[in-house]
Amino acid sequence: MGRKATVIDGNRAASGVKDGLKGRVEALAGAGRRPGLGTILVGDDAGSRAYVAGKHRDCAEVGIESLRIELRASAKHDDVLAAVAQLNADPRCSGFIVQLPLPRHIDTHEVLNAVDPDKDADGLHPTNLGRLVLGQPATLPCTPRGILELLRGNDVPITGSQFCVIGCGTTVGRPLGLMLTRPSEHATVTMCNDATIDVAAHTRVADVVIAAAGVAHLVKPFWIKPGATVLSVGITRTVEGILGDVHPDVEQVAGKWTQATGGVGPMTRAMLLKNVVELAERAASPGDSTTSTTSTRMSTRVMDGTARLPQG
Structure with a gap:
């Protein structure tokens, strides 16, 4: 056996982020503005229920207030819109998410578009994504933000490096490409999708490969x-357990890597908390607001068509 790649520990990085947030939460609470994360859960999907519960456990760790709205699977479309309006108007709620998937009889696009962009904890409202395109300050999408913090925290060069991102979904690939090409990062980025003829030809020349396709063991060592x-x-998710997009034998070739669990997932959750705290700080200083409510609601918070994201 030869040398193995250094494992990038997302759990440790996420713990550091949460430790850093505790003082900021205490300062806001002392000023009467404790941050609050809201979640809207419709139905009894076990995976969604566990995912939402995990988010609120994270909140408890750093002192963020939990605001939960749970509706039956038979809830009407207007009931879900009313829940969104309730959190939009609730001063205790700094930011919130609508947990997907919603029942089929609910218009998911309309519900997600009703979220106030100033309370968009995922950073995926069109107002926030538009500001990202324009290079203006905005709430950043959680998973791409977590990826960048992992890279920086593990001394992975970004500026001038060649990146290959596999997957062009709204949640990871597209916003990550935008963030990597900002003047502050100045990376060179190749985006691959399911129509790319030879993905391996692009990964073999990349300094950093980020796989967000939702295809088990897609990335092989020779790539x-x-x-x-x-x-x-x-x-x-398979009968064998959770499999990542990267084959485990990649550790024999790579310099650094994240495993299927304990890598990007914990940082995604930590970035959700960070977004909520920053939204609370922004609300406490309204003159510094970087977003504004818009009457034009468009669809953004839709999971990558091909990729299921890690939950921890």
Whole structure:
């Protein structure tokens, strides 16, 4: 057996983020503005219920207030819109999410578009994504933000590096490409999708490969340039357990990598908390607001068509 790649520990990084948030939460609470995360859960999907419960456990760790709205699967469309309006108007709620999937009889696009962009904890409202395109300050999408913090925290060069991002979904690939090409990062980015003829031809020359396709063990060892950094984002649930987009044998070639669990997932959850705290700080200083409510509601918070994201 040769050397193995260094494992990038997302759990440790997420713990550091949460420790750093505690003082900021205490300061806001002392000023009477304790941050609050709201969640809207419709139905009894076990995975969604566990995911939402995990978010609120994270809140308890750092002192963020939990605001939960749970509706039966038979809830009417207007009931869900009313729940969104309730959190939009609730001063205790700094930011919130609508947990997907929603029951089929609910118009998901209309519900998600009704979220106030100033309370968009996921950073995926069109107002916030538009500001990202324009290079203006805005709430950033959680998973791409977590990826960048993992790279920086593990001394992975970004500026001038060649990145290959596999997957062009709204949740990870597209916003990540935008963030990597900002003047503050100045990376060179190749975006691959399911129509890319030879993905391996792009990954073999990349300094950093980020796989967010939701295809188990898609990225093979021979796809990777020796010493490159490889992040596994998408996951697939099988009878064998949770499998990541990156084959485990990649650790024999890469310099640094994340495993299927314990890598990007914990940082995604930590970035949700960070977004909520920043939204609370922004609300406490309205003159510094970077977003504004718009009457034009468009669809954004839709999971990557091909990728299921890690939950921890």
